[in-house]
Amino acid sequence: MSTASARPPRRRLSDAHVKLADRIGEPAFRILCGLAALITIALIIWIIETIFNKASPAISHFGLGFLTTKTWDPVHNNYGAAALIYGTFVSSLIALILATPLAILIAIFLTELAPQFVRRPITILVELLAAIPSVILGLWGIIILGPFMENHLEPFLHSFLGWIPLFSGSFSPLGMLPAALILTFMALPIITSITREVFQTTDSQLKEGAYALGATRWEMVRMTVLPISRPGLVGAMILGVGRALGEAIAVTQVIGNVTQIKASLFQPAGTMASWIANSYQSANPGLGQSSLIYLAAILLVISVLVNLGARLIIRRTGTR
């Protein structure tokens, strides 16, 4: 303090300068920030407008019949999304069925079971699973997973469960099942990290209460953590499905890209996103291209609804 007053102030701006800078800088900065926020919202509207606009020839030509037509026939310019909607639904559903229990168990492991010093590294490792680029997972799916499916996993499933139509028919390296497995590993880190956060919010008094009643660790989780976390868990599952629905690259690499509806999971199939990715070079101009964008429009609507739903549920539970 004393040294500061002893020295003459260095190059201080006059009050008038500061005021002038503030008079311009303050509103300018606010407007700049507001503009950036506006861009975000405008971008969403612009995306929706553009996609529906470019899809409109197909929308007006096929109407809602597009959703129930199975064929994708460039020769006769007749397009329908039914098989692709089915493929999207089934592959995402299998991924969800496989990923959810795994995610819950990992979340239990990370919040209740693991020694303190391994929690951070394992959390990071699980999240790194989400960092692997999808094109690399797809490459791995084609060259490593595909042959393994055809030669080992599918014959194994067939020998035990072959009487179920899902596991019947001939084996194939490309198909619904490898796509669903790849999607499982993509959805898993998302579901796990949200579930873990939700589990952590459980009131420790409740847990101790359960222990005081003589509950084992699993009984404690079942009686307190799981019921309390249910809404957050549903939100996590929805977000995981959202990830699986929209994945284009890895799925197009391993699913075989066929518009057919087969009961057997061993058979090639297609999803909406994978079909768009697969047709990037070969779309017929005109109706064919517009039909592809119609697929993108369906995908966009579903993903917006999925995210709205999940965020509402998660927000209501008060996490995040």
Next chain:
Amino acid sequence: MSVAAQTPGAPRPSRLSGGARQRRRKAVNRFVMGLSWFAAIIAIAALLLVIVDVVIKAAPAISWDFLTQLPSSSFLNPSGGGIVNSIVGSAILIGLSSLISIPIAILVAIYTTEFAPPQVSSVIRFALDILNGVPTIVTGIFIYGILVLGHQQSGWAGAIALAIVQLPIVARAAQEVLALVPSSLKEAGLALGLRRWRIVTRVILPTAAGGLITGAVLGIARVAGETAPLLFTTSVFSNLTTNTDPSQALANIPVTIFTLSESATPSDHAKAWAAALVLIVFVLIVSVVARTLNERSRRKLGN
């Protein structure tokens, strides 16, 4: 504390319930806890399996020449050549995408944490979540619709598509960091009679700088591996020269891996693995470094 309750002695088995029931409860407990160990191991094993496979499969094809040479254009030498044009193109695409998205993302985050009324702020958060949930292939189609259709593929189109993917990731990370800046710092600034924008630029941004940078870097790691936004925007490119002009289509690593992986020839697969190694090393190193730095800057802000 919970460990104490867990020890067998603590809940004394009631005589009426009998030992068999106790044994069953404990067996179920042990079974489920075993399963959760197993689940954690599966997730980590999947990660390691993919990484190890990439390393093993890439080993024969990766070399200095692979990183510095153009793809082989000769049928006589299918296994030669490299991907230097894709490396350069990816660097340009990621750089442009970051230049576009990071400033906007940080401004959005400042707006929501410092200026916007709570309702407006939550609307923008929601918008960022929605934007983050848009499938990246749809983002690619959107840019295709406005920039490529009727024109041609270009590096700009690819970079803008990547920027749309990057924007919500960086903005959400920046929001979280800015929210951690102690309000006492802001109040001190206000007490000195500083206007808001000076507090933001002189106090909040320097305090949060570390966290903002790591958030931006995480966005880069995510976007570096994105293929879907580039398929319709910058996927048809020349392999004869290293193009650095973004008004032309730019070669890039993800699309190169994608097209090589769809090929039927083994030498193309070997190149796909080698390119995958380049990409995965970049992405993993960047993610791990950013995550560790993130932890540290958060801890610093938390104090």
